[in-house]
Amino acid sequence: MNSMDINTRIEIENETVKNINEPGQAGKVGLIGAFPSIDQTTYVFTSLSELRDTYGIVPKSDSEKNFDGALAAKRIFMEGIDDCEGASSISTVNICTSALKTSNISVTVNESGDIETEDDEEREVDGDTLLTYTKLKNALTKLAGEDIDLLFIAPDIQDAIPQKGETLYNGETRDSKGSINDVIDLILYYLNNVYSTQKPCNWISYLNLVTDISTGQETGGIASNIINVKEALALVKHITDKDTTNLATAGIYYQPLYINGTKVSRMSAAAHMTGFTASLPVTQSLTSQVIPGVTGVEEEAYFGEKDAGGILMNAGIQVIKSHNRLSNTWDVKNSIQPNGFDVNHIRAVTYLLKKYDLINSLGEETYDINIEALKAQLEAVNKEVLSDVPVIKEITLGTHKIISPWKIYLPVKITLYGTIDIIKLGVSMEISDESSSTSATIVSS
Structure with a gap:
């Protein structure tokens, strides 16, 4: 990312005027994830109920909480968020290779009728629902011809690191285990070379880099306890180096959130941000915009030059912070992406290119x-x-x-x-030199 000062703040010096933005919607989301079905058909849904009916998802049951695609879908459609519509549609690609046993479908609720913890905090994962390099490559291929504006990959992309013998997107065969950079190269290949040919879209992702956190910090500032900062910076730098269009990302998140008072994982948090972004005009920046439904973060970041939050933000990773303590509202500190463009720049240009319909x-x-x-x-x-x-x-x-x-x-x-x-803001001060209009009489004895 180019050298920029993007630490949002107010300084008292001179004046500028904000542009008035107008709508330009781009709210169709492509979702790759696991659903409780072996149905590999690519579907497009305009409602959460329709999606649940198709895949046999029972809300708040194992058929939802054990499948990341099901969890992500309810966030992208912004279920339970009254003041945000979420995505206009979701195109799904199912990576699950076996159906959930019906005996596993159960619901645990408390006295108020709510589940005790967020679905994905107790999620059970097995091999059939895990992402692999080949599964991801096939899923991206299926979405290549779909009309989507945003791409969300629900499973952890670290699970898709290619193994020895797997065939890469360019036809080469790995002679040893690969790295996370191979996965990034695969995603960017489709974003830059395949999707851009048909209908360009932007990727919203989350970072789950939690190994060796204590040794992965920059020195001299306030560290993070939930992310390996050095690994995050290296991953984002690779995205920047390989993104030939400057349009790859529309948000990179890492903080687990509280939504309506319930803690959710970083995957669900990023899916929530995907739904929020999809609901906004393409000309709208996310910087300092209150995020509907968010009532807290697992870890609040600090934004000093050497603090983890400041380092991540300046690398183009989105950090969520308090907007107003009294109203308990939260916002994105800055929505500048790793390439130096704001999310509204990226979505607006993508919107233009899709309108060209060059195909x-x-x-x-x-x-x-x-x-x-x-x-x-x-x-x-x-x-x-x-x-x-x-x-x-x-x-x-x-x-x-x-x-x-x-x-x-x-x-x-x-x-x-x-x-x-x-x-x-330019502020000048002066003391009036006008004489006082009042007078006093001095009486001597």
Whole structure:
């Protein structure tokens, strides 16, 4: 990530004005996870009840809490959050290879009718529901042709580290066990090279880097007890290095949260943030936006230069902090991504590229008339998007080049308005030199 000062704060120095944002929705989510079924069909759902009916999910039972896809879906649809609609649809890919035994379906509730702890805190995992490199590769392939705006992978991607003998996305075979970077390369390959061809989307993820936490801290500041900071920085740097489009991520989270007073895992927390993001206009930054339903975090971060929270935030990892103690509201400290762009920049540009719908232009001959028609089509989209998404300031089409009989190059320059992270106010003070209008009489004896 480039060198930036993104520690959100108020400074008293000079003045700026925030842009007024307008809606531009992109709320369709692609969800990879395990569901209580062996049905491998790719579905699209517009409601949680429809999804549960299809997969046979009983709310608050083992058929929900033992399957990360089921848990993530209720968060992405923002179940129980009255003031947030969540995703407009979820396209699912099931990685489960065997169905849940019906004898395992049970519900444990307390006197108030609620489960004692959050579903995924007691989750039982077996091999049939675990993610592997091959499962992830197949799931990403299935989603490649789907119309989605955001991608969420519910299982821990560390489980998908390729084993010796597995075939990678590029056709090579691992001659030894791989690393987490191999998994990142797989995801980014689809985001940068496959999904971008069809319908580009952005990945929202969570970090579950909990090994050797005490030795994985930067020195001199307040450490974290829930994440290996050095491993997190290395992973995010790899994402930045390999993200050729600057559009890969729309949020990277690591803190378990309390939602409506109940503790949830970092996976459910990130799924909740996915639902929240999907509900917002693409032009809306998440910085300092109150997150509906969140009532606390497992660990509050500190934002000094050498503190874990400050280090993670400046690397482009999203940190959730208190917004107002009295109202018990919480927000994202800063939604700048590892590439230096805010989440609203990334979603707005992705929205524009999807509106281009370039897939329909493939197969046309490279006649001048066809190319000019294509450019006119893009200009019409530019005009529409500039009206709908004011975070985009200007879109300029450059001069096209015919690289070969089957390949053309068309440069598009997109200029974005900045997102305010620091407000400086110019304050001057003076004491009036006007004389007092009152007078006093001195009487001598």
